[in-house]
Amino acid sequence: MLGSYRAEMLKLRKRSAVWVLFGAGLVLSLIFGYLLPYLSYTTGDENPSTGGVPRAEVLRGMLPERVIDNTIGGYPIFAGALALVLGAIVIGGEYTWGTLKTILTQRPRRGTILGAQFLALGTMIALWVLGIFIACALCSVGIAAAESGSMTWPSIGTLAQGLTGGWLVLMTWCLAGAVLAVAFRNVALPIGLGVVWILGIETLLAGVVSSLLPGLKWLTNTLPGTNAGSLVFSVTGMGSSDAPPGVRDAVGGGRALLTLFAYCAVFAALSLWTTRRRDVT
Amino acid sequence: MDALVEISGLTKRYGDTLAVDGVDLTVLPGEVYGFLGPNGAGKTTTLRILTGLIAPTSGDVRVLGGKPGQADVLGRTGSMIESPAFYPYLSGLDNLRLLAEYAGVSRRRIDEVLELVDLADRAQDRFSTYSLGMKQRLGVAAALLKDPELVILDEPTNGLDPVGMRDMRRLIRELGTGGRTVVLSSHLLGEVQQICDRVGIINSGRMVAEHNVEELRGEQELVVRADPKDRAQAILTRFGNVHQYDDTLRVTVDPARAAEVNSVLVGAGIAVSELHMTERALEDIFFELTTEEKADVG
Secondary structure, rough: OHHHHHHHHHHOOHHHHHHHHHHHHHHHHHHHHHHHHHHHHHHHOOOOOHHHOOOOHHOOOHHHHHHHHHHOOHHHHHHHHHHHHHHHHHHHHHHHHOOHHHHHHOOOOHHHHHHHHHHHHHHHHHHHHHHHHHHHHHHHHHHHHOOOOOOOOOOOHHHHHHHHHHHHHHHHHHHHHHHHHHHHHHOEEEEEEHHHHHHHHHHHHHHHHHOHHHHHHHHHOHHHHHHHHHHHHHHHOOOOOOOOOOOOOOOOOOOOOHHHHHHHHHHHHHHHHHHHHHHOO | OOOOOEEEEEEEEEEEEEEEEEEEEEEOOOEEEEEEOOOOOOOHHHHHHHHOOOOOOOEEEEOEEEOOOHHHHHHHHEEOOOOOOOOOOOOOHHHHHHHHHHHHHHHHHHHHHHHHOOOHHOOOOOOHOOHHHHHHHHHHHHHHOOOOEEEEEEEOOHHHHHHHHHHHHHHHHHHHHHOEEEEEEEHHHHHHHHOEEEEHHHHHHOEEEEHHHHHHHOOOOOOEEEOOHHHHHHHOOOOOEEEOOEEEEOOOOOOOHHHHEEEEHHHHEEEEEEEEEEEOOOOHHHHHHHHHHHHHHH
């Protein structure tokens, strides 16, 4: 297992697409978490984009105290989509390049190889989360220093809870990409379907259900996007008014956590079952 | 001698299509076994079953005493199935490094196989920049990485230029003489004739022959080009079986009697313009067997 894990890490480490996706997530987090709010803060209340939010409130949102909010606030939507793309390209690439037959004819069993792939993806996602956190922390420290803001940090427990929750959100979407790649033995189709689901379908469903079919709210509350948003909401200090798109308190934090774990388990089990049973042609 | 590969009654069905139909096959230790057949005959399907990539519909398959796909069996088998498949963004060296990680092979062995396939100089280059010949050689290097007892190569000379084909044949012959067992599939009959000890011929999913190459090629024949051909044929029947092949007559006769054949024909007033011994090429046998098979099926 250790050898297979090292092999998977070598593949991920040397694949530029993995770092491009990480870079995109990092840049988007910094733009929406710090650059745009800081511009609106410096240009004052006259800027219509602040929408009447007091400047002190805008500044407080960028200080170290709120670093977790800015680190994982975008995970349920855009970073989730990037994680789904990561899962799809890593697992689907084995089919499109035909390398699956090459690695399956080495010594380890199919389950071991897939397990090592998921473990390596989990490691890479953890590095993404950590990388984005460090960048956000540096920005918040810089802004606090420049604007004489508070240097108070969240407790270690709060930080750990927030980063772990963020990792679980991204891992859920990454495994969703992986299971779609196994199902379609492809890269493009899983990315297309997955991204449309994350960015469009779930939001559309939630809107239709809340306005036309309130009796089906229980159904939308079981969807991965809803639970990802709810978990992020529960581990950050956001209020309903200042939460970014996709982050809301649809279900409680505990339930969201269990639901995301269940999705991860189901996606991994389905991938394993299919990979072990199917002919590699 | 215990067989390294034993297949009996192997069948693989995809929906209504029977890709492999009751194949029996035996590969003995230390031999180079040629698996011959036209495109779509079932060669690659059979080899994929041997490496555990696909499951047979029915039949019994034993590889190195175990079932295909078992960790122990895979650890003693090296294979290249169809075209060599590697990660295009990695160098040849990195591709081998990660395969070595999967298989638990030392770094030193990577250098050895790169030297063996003459790829050490380009090992740092990306796989995507390799020529077809270099890709094939990297595929063979990967197959040899585990220093396997059994090497399975599916069409290893596909797409190679004549020099590349010659080098690949030499490499495979060296593998065979080094005590390894090699299963080589090909539709290039000359290649198999030059390299292999035994061959199995598969057509439309069914094995139509399995013999030593020499056995399969049979007795030598005397090729005679003579005029008039009808009279020559009548006289030649005194020496052995005669059949026509293109514009020549072919007689199964002891090579020592060639001068006597010539003397008799000339004495009978027949002009002899060509007279030499020949062996049946594997190609002739292959076409005989696969054509018969088609006729039977039809």
